[in-house]
Amino acid sequence: MRYAAAIESAMIERLKADRGFAGLLTKNPLHPHWQNEFWTFSVSYHTQRRWKT
Structure with missing residues (x-):
């Protein structure tokens, strides 16, 4: 193991x-550690129109 570590260290350097x-x-997106919650909001037609003007 020390030989492999020495080779790795030399290559890094x-x-x-x-x-x-x-x-x-x-x-891995299927692993539970990476399960995230996404918070979204819907934008109404009225709000979209106000942003464009």
């Missing part, structure tokens, strides 16, 4: 990479 990179490229 050589490539001037971000040491804080966690190695995760994507999030």
Whole structure:
């Protein structure tokens, strides 16, 4: 493990990479940790007309 860590450290230094990179490229949208609530509001026709003028 120390050998692999040394190689990784050398590559990070050589490539001037971000040491804080966690190695995760994507999030799994189906995992419960990433379930978000979206708060939206509806805009009435009257309100939309007022914004355009």
